[in-house]
Amino acid sequence: MYNLTENNNAHKDIDGAAAKADLQPGEKVFTVILFAVTVFLFYRSILLWQMAPGISGPAMLPLLSSGLAALLLAASIAVNIWKTTPASGRNLTFSQKTYIVLEYLFSKNVIVTIIFIFAYCVLLNFSVPFYLSSALFLWGLMSFLAKGGLVKNIIWTAMVLAFIAVVFGMLFSVVMP
Known part of the structure; x- marks a missing residue:
């Protein structure tokens, strides 16, 4: 069981690191989750396109938009993989990192x-x-x-x-x- 005081102290330890970080807390994870959702939507649009193929079919817009979103998110993941977050290089537990992200998201x-x-x-x-x-x-x-x-x-x-x-x-x- 984690101690809330430890999480608060962990957050205080990285306050200085937040100013030096390239990304906000949780940004890498959110991009990966959004990429997974977009790939699923791209898969669903491919299934729709197979039912009604054609450039003017009802699947063309979802296919293009989800495909473009997946490509852009993949590029974002590739660019951001080496960037630092406020928790980078710190010996924090998963619960401490989660607490930092939730505290940032839900101010x-x-x-x-x-x-x-x-x-x-x-x-x-x-x-x-x-x-x-x-x-x-x-x-x-x-x-x-x-x-x-x-x-x-x-x-x-x-x-x-x-x-x-x-x-x-x-x-x-x-x-x-």
Whole structure:
């Protein structure tokens, strides 16, 4: 069982290394996972292309996009394989490295944003009007992330909602939830 204090100390040890690192924590692993998913999608698009071959068939766009993505991700893996991360050259356990990555990915701002998105979805699900729930979401999140400027955030919220109303409501006739 790992000790949370050890993980915190491990993170403090590599704070200086983070500034010297070429990549962010977890970037190599994420690229490999994304490459595996893209290769699977490329395989599925090949199966689709076999059912309806042809340059104008329904499989051509998925085939080209997943193939190009797989090539670019393979190139990214090849380029990044020798680059350093904040945990490079450190004698850290897997759990310590995982803790560092999760702490980087789920900072306080990210967690609060996820909570705001969840609350926004709940408000919409309970039939709170779209413009009211959107105004609360935008103003609240902007106020949190900007650390003040409440009046400025009200103005920005009003501008965004006006843009949504004009573009989607009037021009495209989208019915808001």
